[in-house]
Amino acid sequence: MEKEKESKMEAEEVKELLSAVSEFLKGLKEPLEEIMKMITESFSGEKLGREVASFYKSLIEAGLDAETAKSWTEKFMDEKLKTIPSISNFGEIIGSWMKREGENSKVSGKEEH
Known part of the structure; x- marks a missing residue:
């Protein structure tokens, strides 16, 4: 029993x-x-394309030669692409958020035991 x-x-x-x-x-x-x-939304191809084109156009308008403007624009685009979170970075972002939410719950007294 x-x-x-x-x-x-x-x-x-x-x-x-x-x-x-x-x-x-x-x-x-x-x-x-x-x-x-x-x-x-922040990393849409269309938005990135506009940013890269605008960057290139501003370099040309500033008087840079086409070859230098192209090189700098390629570097600009590479750096923008590096900022796009990978799947592993996304996991870290979620983990960080969850940790922060847990700490907020403790502070506000919401956490249950």
């Missing part, structure tokens, strides 16, 4: 844990969607 009671208690604890995890994951949906939207 005692084992059955312990089993039921463990099952309830697992149920509560899974419920908490489920709520946590639901809470991540909106922030993750916002982050993905921000990333995709």
